[in-house]
Amino acid sequence: MDFGMIARVMNHWLGGTYRSTKADLDFAQQVELVAPHIPYLVRAQRAMLGRMVRYLVSQGIRQFLDLGSGVPTRGNVHEVARGAAPDSRVVYVDREPEIAADGRDLVAGDDQVAYLCVDFRCPADVLDAPETRRLIDFGRPVALLFIESLTLLPDTDDPYGLVAAYSDALTSGSYVGVSQANSTRALESALALSQRMFNLAPPSVFLRDRERQAEFFTGLELVEPGITPVQLWKPEPGTKIDHNAELGGMFVGLGRKP
Numbered sequence: 001m002d003f004g005m006i007a008r009v010m011n012h013w014l015g016g017t018y019r020s021t022k023a024d025l026d027f028a029q030q031v032e033l034v035a036p037h038i039p040y041l042v043r044a045q046r047a048m049l050g051r052m053v054r055y056l057v058s059q060g061i062r063q064f065l066d067l068g069s070g071v072p073t074r075g076n077v078h079e080v081a082r083g084a085a086p087d088s089r090v091v092y093v094d095r096e097p098e099i100a101a102d103g104r105d106l107v108a109g110d111d112q113v114a115y116l117c118v119d120f121r122c123p124a125d126v127l128d129a130p131e132t133r134r135l136i137d138f139g140r141p142v143a144l145l146f147i148e149s150l151t152l153l154p155d156t157d158d159p160y161g162l163v164a165a166y167s168d169a170l171t172s173g174s175y176v177g178v179s180q181a182n183s184t185r186a187l188e189s190a191l192a193l194s195q196r197m198f199n200l201a202p203p204s205v206f207l208r209d210r211e212r213q214a215e216f217f218t219g220l221e222l223v224e225p226g227i228t229p230v231q232l233w234k235p236e237p238g239t240k241i242d243h244n245a246e247l248g249g250m251f252v253g254l255g256r257k258p
């Protein structure tokens with residue numbers, strides 16, 4: 001299974017407009033059979049992203065670097081940020097050519113947004129890209145977002161060193177958001193079940209517990225409420241709360257560079 005399929009299936013669950021292939025929809029159906037809670041988690045994560053972007057705007061952030069952006073779908077960073085602050089600028093990054101091509105279509109004609117087709121494991125390719133330099137002023141605070149993209153990166157790719165390398169390029173008052181799938185009984189049994197039922201090779205996801213996720217924020221100040229299930233990250237007042245949100249295993253944190 002390729003990264004593009006993961007992103008397209010997420011888009012399907014989010015009700016996005018991207019064209020899903022039959023293979024994508026078959027895969028989505030298989031996941032729904034073995035792990036019916038996953039579409040709920042994907043939607044909860046997208047809702048959290050909206051809240052996080054609005055929070056960042058409220059803290060004065062107007063520049064966003066979204067690493068591993070996925071398929072352009074509903075509630076994109078630029079839509080939320082610009083809804084809150086029209087002068088916001090966003091650079092999206094994904095290494096999948098098809099995803100990036102659709103992303104470019106989505107933002108075509110918008111000179112405050114760019115979609116790069118780049119592998120974010122090489123920070124210089126992202127940070128020194130002409131589009132990045134045009135849109136992002138690194139002398140001012142930036143929000144760096146890794147939303148469920150480091151879950152696809154093995155430790156051998158040194159995701160911790162990577163986050164640190166990006167953080168080093170940012171000025172004081174910048175933020176780094178990282179969401180990460182943790183190992184849960186539900187997820188482990190879903191992976192085992194999908195192998196038994198569909199003979200599927202296990203997807204290349206790299207689950208990390210909360211302690212390991214905390215290492216991404218080394219040298220940063222964790223914003224309240226710390227690393228929490230995505231459903232519980234600054235929920236809107238009056239939202240119906242998921243009382244066992246940690247069982248879903250999708251956690252997020254936001255760090256501020258002092």
Ligand SMILES: C[S@@+](CC[C@H](N)C(=O)[O-])C[C@H]1O[C@@H](n2cnc3c(N)ncnc32)[C@H](O)[C@@H]1O
Nearest residue numbers: 003007068069070094095096119120147148149
């Ligand atoms: C699970 S999707 C998440 C998409 C989006 N952030 C969201 O929250 O809906 C992860 C995305 O990260 C991209 N990705 C993974 N590794 C990458 C890398 N090394 N460089 C650029 N993109 C990468 C994949 O292609 C995929 O589209």
